Amino acid sequence: MTIHGNDKKTRGLGGSPPCMVVALLCAGLFSAPLAVHAREGGKIYVVSTLTDYAAIAREIGGDKVKVEAIAKGDEDSHFVLPKPSYADRLSRADLFLTTGLDLELWAPSVIDKSQNGLIREGQVGYVAVSDGIAMLEIPKIVDRGQGGVHVYGNPHVHTSPINAKVIATNIAIGLKKVDSKNEAYYAAGLKKFKNAIDERLYGKELVALLGGKTLDRLAQSGNLISFLEGKEVGGAKLIEKLGGWMQEMRPLRGKKLVTYHKNWIYFSQLFGIDVIGEVEPKPSIPPSPGDVERLIENMKRLDVKVVLAANFYDENKVKMICRSVGAKPIIVPLSVEGTPQVKNYFQLVDTWVNSLRTGYGIR
DSSP: OOOOOSSHHHHTOTTOOHHHHHHHHHHTOTTGGGSOOOOGGGOEEEEESSHHHHHHHHHHHGGGEEEEESSOTTSOGGGOOOOHHHHHHHHTOSEEEEOSSSSOTTHHHHHHHHTOGGGSTTSTTEEETTTTOOOOOOOSSOOGGGSSOOTTSOOOGGGSHHHHHHHHHHHHHHHHHHOGGGHHHHHHHHHHHHHHHHHHHHOHHHHHHHOHHHHHHHHHHTOHHHHHHHOEETTEEGGGGOOHHHHHHGGGTTOEEEESSTTOHHHHHHHTOEEEEESSSBTTBOOOHHHHHHHHHHHHHHTOOEEEEETTSOHHHHHHHHHHHTOEEEEEOSSTTSSTTOOSHHHHHHHHHHHHHHHTTOO
């Protein structure tokens, strides 16, 4: 017997005498909202807000999980319209993955409509994947006149591969809580994913020499390249050992970039790209003709040659701005499954890296 929700009608306790409540407690049924649902084939049913979290959950959970995402990969997660089918999914979910900030403002209402006490915030089946991430762009003053301001900081945390490891850790913790008998399996999946991120980010040889944690610390402080250039091993500078996405993006360090929305702050900071402005004058506010004109003038003055935009924004506007200044429009998926070719997180980052290299004329 599984009981969901916090209201009396849902629990079936409305008007019940105290003795019945005591009997339920003694029988252990009152704690049923924390019990894992009996899934078909014994799999844990995971529902995520974004496809990126779903993709990482599949990497960790393997054949122990069935995972579905609510937002589509080519959809702006700020503006998902709740549907009854979303509440139906969550009513059956063992684990719910969300950013845990104020990106998916639609999520709480879907949780409420699901009447699933297991996945409410603070319960065992709720995972805030951003927990532990060092947030950027936390506003000092919250002023809605500045557009779609995020009070906890920029929520597009998945654009940094380092953050992806934190996201994966939080997902693994959630899976272990709702399916403790497979704890070792999830731990192994997490280790494999984090090792793969390290090697894809820095190259296998450098990871073997310094370890992922040390490299992450240097990269997030902005000191990785200078550290590697100043150290030697066996008569060779460590910078020669750098591989992966960091090496591929190294020619782009210091390059100027315009983005459509503030989606890319974690990515640009990690790889040392200088974002000088956005097409949107304020987050989630469409640009006026005057805004576009001012942006074009600024791009000409600073000689900006690339505009980066997620593929759910106005592609024609991006191309028009680029034509005005002789820049390259780079239109990419922001999330896994944003295009048919991007099926996992590694392919997503590959797409960003390769597209930007092409935009800046680097082969």
